[in-house]
Amino acid sequence: MKLKEIGLQLCTCTWIEIMTAVGVVLYLLLAMNNYILAGLAAGLFAPLIAFHFVITLISKRSGLVKIEGMKRTNESYGE
Numbered sequence: 001m002k003l004k005e006i007g008l009q010l011c012t013c014t015w016i017e018i019m020t021a022v023g024v025v026l027y028l029l030l031a032m033n034n035y036i037l038a039g040l041a042a043g044l045f046a047p048l049i050a051f052h053f054v055i056t057l058i059s060k061r062s063g064l065v066k067i068e069g070m071k072r073t074n075e076s077y078g079e
Contacts, residue, residue: 014052021045 009015021042028038 014049014056017045017049017052021049 024045025038025042028034028041
């Protein structure tokens with residue numbers, strides 16, 4: 001992978017969420033020594049991250065998910 005591709009990959013929503021989750025959990029573990037809150041935070045971030053991975057996998061398959069914008073014409077506004 002080229003450096004630009006790696007940078008773009010790390011800037012996606014999923015990777016930002018993963019890095020945030022890891023940071024929060026590590027902070028709760030290392031700085032606060034609170035294992036219960038760290039486990040709770042990991043449990044709360046897990047479904048969100050899993051959702052993004054599932055959506056990414058589905059959108060990479062051809063033809064399963066296709067989002068198209070509506071075409072606007074003057075007829076729809078009564079002009």
